[in-house]
Amino acid sequence: MAENKKTLTVTQQVKELVYDIQNKAYLTGQAREAEGKKNYEAASNMQASDDVENSYQIRRSLANAFSTLKSLLGEYLSEDKSTSDNLISTEIDNDGELTLAFELPSNYNNASADSLGNGIHAYLVDMALGEWFAITNPEDAKIYVDHSSVSLETVKRALYKRSRPDRPTYN
Numbered sequence: 001m002a003e004n005k006k007t008l009t010v011t012q013q014v015k016e017l018v019y020d021i022q023n024k025a026y027l028t029g030q031a032r033e034a035e036g037k038k039n040y041e042a043a044s045n046m047q048a049s050d051d052v053e054n055s056y057q058i059r060r061s062l063a064n065a066f067s068t069l070k071s072l073l074g075e076y077l078s079e080d081k082s083t084s085d086n087l088i089s090t091e092i093d094n095d096g097e098l099t100l101a102f103e104l105p106s107n108y109n110n111a112s113a114d115s116l117g118n119g120i121h122a123y124l125v126d127m128a129l130g131e132w133f134a135i136t137n138p139e140d141a142k143i144y145v146d147h148s149s150v151s152l153e154t155v156k157r158a159l160y161k162r163s164r165p166d167r168p169t170y171n
Helices: 014-034 040-046 052-072 110-136 138-159
Strands: 005-013 097-105
Touching (some): 014 040, 014 110, 040 110, 097 110, 110 138
């Protein structure tokens, strides 16, 4: 019997991921200063920018999160890569696109595709922020790493959604 697989491609724009990471780092810094937990200098240092030293760390963290995610979801990923190195991929370095091609069973429920994509975005952002705050504000690092686990569960839940079979009809 032939196997009927579905291919679902999830694309993440690196610019959107980096913006979300920078924005959440900015908002977290602002909130900690407003709460009186950080002085203005410490709050400022928490906030990621496009400066080379900040950008490199954010992109390295994003690369780490993406490779971890591919390993965690490898059961359904279609990947033909047979080598690895420690360079940040050109897609991340040049604000390209990160693409994941999932080979799913024929009864995969396509209604979960948006949830899958949004969960992947949240996971990548949270993991990158966890690494960023491990350096700049360790008290907040655990919050983002914990939230990444919640996002990963959302991704897995969306990945494992199936449609009910259709009852056969007879003439």
